[in-house]
Amino acid sequence: MSVAAFLPIKIRTIPGEYRKFEQDIIRVKTLFFSLSLFAKTKGIDFYVCCPKQDIFFIERELGIKSGKAWGLPKEFNVQVIDEESVCPFLADYPHVHGGTKQQVIKLSAPEYFGCDRMITFDSDVICVKPIDIDQVFGGEDCLLDVQPVSSAQSWWQASAKMLQYDVPFEDGIGVTPTVLDRAICQNLFQRLEEIYKFSWYDVLLSTDRKDIPWTEYTLYYLTGFHSGLIHKSYRTSKVNSNERIINLKRCLWGKVGMNNWTLPDEIKNEPGYFVVAQSQTGIDAGAVHQTAVEYYYSNYPKVFNDIPFIEQRKLSVNKNKVLELFMTDLLPHIEKALSNWPQKRIVQVLDVGASTGAGSSLLARSYNDFTGTQIRLQVTALDIEQQYHDYATHHYKDIEYIVCDVRSLVGDRRWDIVTASHIVEYVPDPEEFIDALKKLTRGKLIVSCLYNENNLREGRINKIDDSFIMRTQPIEVTFQLNSAWPQRGKCVTLTYGSTP
Known part of the structure; x- marks a missing residue:
């Protein structure tokens, strides 16, 4: 049967x-x-x-x-x-x-x-x-x-x-x-x-x-x-x-x-x-x-906790699952940023705080040929820690992976779109961090994080609330559900323009 x-x-x-x-x-x-x-x-x-x-x-x-x-x-x-x-x-x-x-x-x-x-x-x-x-x-x-x-x-x-x-x-x-x-x-x-x-x-x-x-x-x-x-x-x-x-x-x-x-x-x-x-x-x-x-x-x-999103080393499977969910939450915002892009264009994207590179790779695979939207993405994954470099370069051949502080890139390289998912909560000076990211994009900066978190934990040191949003002046603010951490409340996605 x-x-x-x-x-x-x-x-x-x-x-x-x-x-x-x-x-x-x-x-x-x-x-x-x-x-x-x-x-x-x-x-x-x-x-x-x-x-x-x-x-x-x-x-x-x-x-x-x-x-x-x-x-x-x-x-x-x-x-x-x-x-x-x-x-x-x-x-x-x-x-x-x-x-x-x-x-x-x-x-x-x-x-x-x-x-x-x-x-x-x-x-x-x-x-x-x-x-x-x-x-x-x-x-x-x-x-x-x-x-x-x-x-x-x-x-x-x-x-x-x-x-x-x-x-x-x-x-x-x-x-x-x-x-x-x-x-x-x-x-x-x-x-x-x-x-x-x-x-x-x-x-x-x-x-x-x-x-x-x-x-x-x-x-x-x-x-x-x-x-x-x-x-x-x-x-x-x-x-x-x-x-x-x-x-x-x-x-x-x-x-x-x-x-x-x-x-x-x-x-x-x-x-x-x-x-x-x-x-x-x-x-x-x-x-x-x-x-x-x-x-x-x-x-x-x-x-x-055993969702089979990817078949990789057991050490990283849970982290990769979360990173893919983070990137999935960003996809509609990236889609919107690309909506008026010229056809048959290679768009360069920088994904900041990429960790294992699983989310960056998901983004690259989502736009991997000149069909449909006529756009292909070249994705650079960036993390300040060396920890996952060898893992990412071995498992994800569809991305470039670099290890450095984003501020060291200012004045050196620029990308069409820059993304930073669930990273701004961890950096010592979040407003300076946002300013640095805006200088790295020719187009849009898309930042996603937990919104108005009352009990900071797991290394997060910044509460991203209305006052922070007003100070950094995004051109678009979207509140959304958090696929990876539903029990921790909603997220906010902030879209910024570039800074010369």
């Missing part, structure tokens, strides 16, 4: 559509981050399906080309696929809503990829407890959540009308994530084509869903039920069952309760491997990520 996983997504299509890009990519990272903690498999192909113009951005932000896929272990073979490769007919329907396209793509996926079953994900799904993918979804009786038909009566009625079936059951298929069986999808296509004498996808894509609000899952389940394949392929799990794919009780479906949504400790003892924080509610993706990280840190500290 072959099983694969599938995530349809649309990041952005309009250059400069920055906010949507940032929110959606954070959701995908949160999903991958959660799977890296809890999902176990002997091996699975994980297909991320998107418009062609989004492929570069997704591969870059998720680290697909570097083989890391945002922390997922090597057993997850993540591939980014053009949606029109899966469904070439989408080109004939340019004005169909993206959500409708994604539903059709899900139905097409098992046949296109040649797998018996396809686990379907959306970007707003979060894994909240350990799950054996092969056991839950790969056996002869795959787990399938069902819920009352009455909760979505109009969907079931519309799909039944299209298929000319009745709805003789009280409970039907639930929501994403779920599992689609290829044989049932094939039966659905055949049924639609027999009734309407057109290709199944033309029938669905040309139907006005305002009048007939079919959904991919209701069409699928009705076909499977009436063909007898549902009962052959699945063990169904009702809302109050002891084993569920989704913990419906803890999901966020609407704006009501959005500001107070959380993941309480009790989840680990409740049925349901996943929850959903629906993106359509408008809840901030960063807030969802922080809520998830705090839950993991509180309830699964050992698993949390």
Whole structure:
């Protein structure tokens, strides 16, 4: 029984559509981050399906080309696929809503990829407890959540009308994530084509869903039920069952309760491997990520500390994990700084306080060819300590690594962008340090640190508060969540211009 996983997504299509890009990519990272903690498999192909113009951005932000896929272990073979490769007919329907396209793509996926079953994900799904993918979804009786038909009566009625079936059951298929069986999808296509004498996808894509609000899952389940394949392929799990794919009780479906949504400790003892924080509610993706990280840190500290972000010496794996998270928090700000850069340009970046160089290397890999944004980064990693020089130069061939005090470089070299993540808290004279960094850039200086920390510890000697921000006069101030240290409060990212 072959099983694969599938995530349809649309990041952005309009250059400069920055906010949507940032929110959606954070959701995908949160999903991958959660799977890296809890999902176990002997091996699975994980297909991320998107418009062609989004492929570069997704591969870059998720680290697909570097083989890391945002922390997922090597057993997850993540591939980014053009949606029109899966469904070439989408080109004939340019004005169909993206959500409708994604539903059709899900139905097409098992046949296109040649797998018996396809686990379907959306970007707003979060894994909240350990799950054996092969056991839950790969056996002869795959787990399938069902819920009352009455909760979505109009969907079931519309799909039944299209298929000319009745709805003789009280409970039907639930929501994403779920599992689609290829044989049932094939039966659905055949049924639609027999009734309407057109290709199944033309029938669905040309139907006005305002009048007939079919959904991919209701069409699928009705076909499977009436063909007898549902009962052959699945063990169904009702809302109050002891084993569920989704913990419906803890999901966020609407704006009501959005500001107070959380993941309480009790989840680990409740049925349901996943929850959903629906993106359509408008809840901030960063807030969802922080809520998830705090839950993991509180309830699964050992698993949390063993996140397989990189395969390197055990001595440095935790430090590297933190450095990559630091750099990931900076990526949206770097993206913004590069948004008006000339095309096919090599941009020189200095990363100050680079330590092992893991974060610097992640940045270099994120912009490693002249595709998509047409920009490539040459990254210089700098640290005042000699300690990690040999390690960095051995492991990271994509960066230059230098050991010196930044002030010794003033008047000698300049870079297009300078970054300093979680370093300004440690230096004896932070304002002089900022001034020195501004003299090293021709473009922007981006500094990130903990904000207004009350109890300085672990060598930090400076409290970066509002008065410091006012004195140093950044051109942009952004408050954000801290992916690496969620328990220590929020961070501030300060962007400065250059100084002659």
